[in-house]
Amino acid sequence: MHVAARTSRFQESMIREMTRLAMKHDAINLSQGFPDFNPPEEVIEAAVKAIRDGVNQYTVTWGYPPLRKALAEKYTRQLGWEVDPDIHVAVVCGVTEAITATLLALLDPGEEIIIIEPAHENFRPAAVLAEAVPVSVPLEKPDYRIDPARIERAITPKTRAILFNTPHNPTGRVFDAEEVQGIIDLVLRHDLVLITDEIYDQILYDGRVHVSPGSYEAVRDRTVTCGGMGKTYAMTGWRLGHIIAPEPLINAIRPIHDYMTICAPTPLQAAAVAALALPPSFYTKHLADYHERRDVMMDVLYTLGFQAVRPEGAYYTLADYTSIDAPQSDWPADRFAHWLTTEIRVAAVAGTNFYTVPGYGDGSVRFAFPKRIETLREAHARLSRMLDQ
Numbered sequence: 218m219h220v221a222a223r224t225s226r227f228q229e230s231m232i233r234e235m236t237r238l239a240m241k242h243d244a245i246n247l248s249q250g251f252p253d254f255n256p257p258e259e260v261i262e263a264a265v266k267a268i269r270d271g272v273n274q275y276t277v278t279w280g281y282p283p284l285r286k287a288l289a290e291k292y293t294r295q296l297g298w299e300v301d302p303d304i305h306v307a308v309v310c311g312v313t314e315a316i317t318a319t320l321l322a323l324l325d326p327g328e329e330i331i332i333i334e335p336a337h338e339n340f341r342p343a344a345v346l347a348e349a350v351p352v353s354v355p356l357e358k359p360d361y362r363i364d365p366a367r368i369e370r371a372i373t374p375k376t377r378a379i380l381f382n383t384p385h386n387p388t389g390r391v392f393d394a395e396e397v398q399g400i401i402d403l404v405l406r407h408d409l410v411l412i413t414d415e416i417y418d419q420i421l422y423d424g425r426v427h428v429s430p431g432s433y434e435a436v437r438d439r440t441v442t443c444g445g446m447g448k449t450y451a452m453t454g455w456r457l458g459h460i461i462a463p464e465p466l467i468n469a470i471r472p473i474h475d476y477m478t479i480c481a482p483t484p485l486q487a488a489a490v491a492a493l494a495l496p497p498s499f500y501t502k503h504l505a506d507y508h509e510r511r512d513v514m515m516d517v518l519y520t521l522g523f524q525a526v527r528p529e530g531a532y533y534t535l536a537d538y539t540s541i542d543a544p545q546s547d548w549p550a551d552r553f554a555h556w557l558t559t560e561i562r563v564a565a566v567a568g569t570n571f572y573t574v575p576g577y578g579d580g581s582v583r584f585a586f587p588k589r590i591e592t593l594r595e596a597h598a599r600l601s602r603m604l605d606q
């Protein structure tokens with residue numbers, strides 16, 4: 218049977234594949250980035266209530282009005298300009314849809330988009346769906362710092378956009394002001410659009426503060442800010458994302474979203490209003506809990522001989538296993554990740570999965586740690602067996 222040529226340009230997600238392997242082998246799943254705990258009780262109650270109260274039909278395609286209002290308030294603060302809920306906001310099915318809809322709306326076939334690697338694995342397929350050309354620029358370990366000169370060398374007359382994720386999956390970097398300024402200078406110098414993925418905007422460590430690149434005045438009119446509810450409120454399965462953009466850009470994006478999915482699930486959008494209304498004490502505890510998870514995860518990895526930079530944000534670490542005292546430490550990353558999952562029964566993702574540039578990512582695996590402390594302790598017990606061979 219004939220299938221479209223574009224399907225040959227990407228494979229099934231390796232991360233979701235690792236989750237299937239983890240389930241098959243009863244492994245602790247530190248591969249896919251989702252929490253093993255529930256959203257806050259009041260948010261769950263709000264979802265149940267919305268369903269019982271009859272909030273069950275399609276809503277306005279670009280979002281349930283009270284949610285757009287709450288998002289406009291959040292992003293007016295975060296971006297520093299007056300975000301109008303009726304003009305600048307679109308609620309979509311996850312950041313995945315936010316990025317795909319944005320690329321479909323803004324890139325013509327053959328136009329290029331810069332993707333900084335290691336990158337979340339949905340970025341390239343989104344570009345492929347838009348028939349655009351993803352152009353990868355690698356970051357160098359162990360610091361994973363943005364090098365604007367290197368990005369600039371990848372920019373051509375066909376380049377239309379830069380896709381920029383901070384806090385960053387999978388490195389745990391929170392790009393600093395100098396790095397963000399470097400990106401902004403490139404965007405301005407080459408007349409590009411800046412598309413940001415800020416899904417981890419509420420998970421930063423050691424007093425760091427998230428600064429949205431779209432808050433820089435010089436790029437306000439050319440930045441599409443993508444955010445999501447899944448990570449902050451432990452509801453990745455609810456599929457809630459959003460896009461904030463200036464009028465000409467959001468006007469192009471909204472119809473694409475409409476024809477892709479019509480709207481995100483209405484009762485869950487209603488419950489998301491309750492999530493955005495949570496008091497400051499929620500965020501204080503959320504951050505304290507994430508600090509504890511990060512510290513437990515990193516202590517486990519350091520004790521076992523992994524090498525990794527302590528994450529500055531998000532909930533991943535890209536850990537180098539090559540100096541571990543185990544016979545497998547010289548294996549390629551995909552074999553090592555497979556062995557960890559099936560034999561040690563802790564699932565992780567090969568570092569090579571986050572790069573397309575040859576020669577990068579080997580010798581490392583990504584662990585995701587949005588997990589209960591007891592889950593991380595059990596992972597520790599299992600991982601320790603690596604050294605008993």
Ligand SMILES: Cc1ncc(COP(=O)(O)O)c(C=O)c1O
Binds near residue numbers: 313414
């Ligand atoms: C950087 C980044 N963007 C987007 C996503 C997917 O977001 P969503 O579940 O809202 O589609 C993830 C999930 O891990 C991610 O890490």
